[in-house]
Amino acid sequence: MSKFIIVDESDNIIGAKERSEILPEDIYRVSGLMLANSNDEVLIARRAYTKSHDPGKWGPAVAGTVEEGETYEQNIIKEAEEELGLVNIKPIPGPKIFRNAEHRYFAQWFILKMDKPIREFKVQEVEVAEIKWIKIEELIDAIQNQHQDFLAGAPQWLDIVKSLKDE
Numbered sequence: 001m002s003k004f005i006i007v008d009e010s011d012n013i014i015g016a017k018e019r020s021e022i023l024p025e026d027i028y029r030v031s032g033l034m035l036a037n038s039n040d041e042v043l044i045a046r047r048a049y050t051k052s053h054d055p056g057k058w059g060p061a062v063a064g065t066v067e068e069g070e071t072y073e074q075n076i077i078k079e080a081e082e083e084l085g086l087v088n089i090k091p092i093p094g095p096k097i098f099r100n101a102e103h104r105y106f107a108q109w110f111i112l113k114m115d116k117p118i119r120e121f122k123v124q125e126v127e128v129a130e131i132k133w134i135k136i137e138e139l140i141d142a143i144q145n146q147h148q149d150f151l152a153g154a155p156q157w158l159d160i161v162k163s164l165k166d167e
Contacts, residue, residue, distance in 0.1 A: 003068040005029050011106045016068040029066035030107045031076035036164045037115045041133040048129050059151045072108035085122025136165045
């Protein structure tokens, strides 16, 4: 069973725990990937309906909890391959945010530009129910107006999503 990195409020590693051992006061690490294309679209993924946390909610293209012995970057590269079949990617580090809610974690965001049709992704169905490209403006509107369809942390991605349009 893999263990997840536990950190302090400055993101310094203080231990590792199995998922079932993580307490509400624990802080862990998450990596996320914003995948954009040249059509001002972002890839979003609906979490599998069998997930224990937020089943069926829309989230970023890829996300994962950082395991013991991994860096944020190693984790997102591994997760991108497992969840979408992406290999040999070189994501660009983006902002790191802290979420202090029901789940407490640091999320290191990565950004990747790629023009790839949906049919060419190899979706890991145990993790992901579906994926779709969505126009940046539509995603911003959806997060603001249908927030119940998205992961609770989605409003924190808005600045990242908006920055993709400015590039």
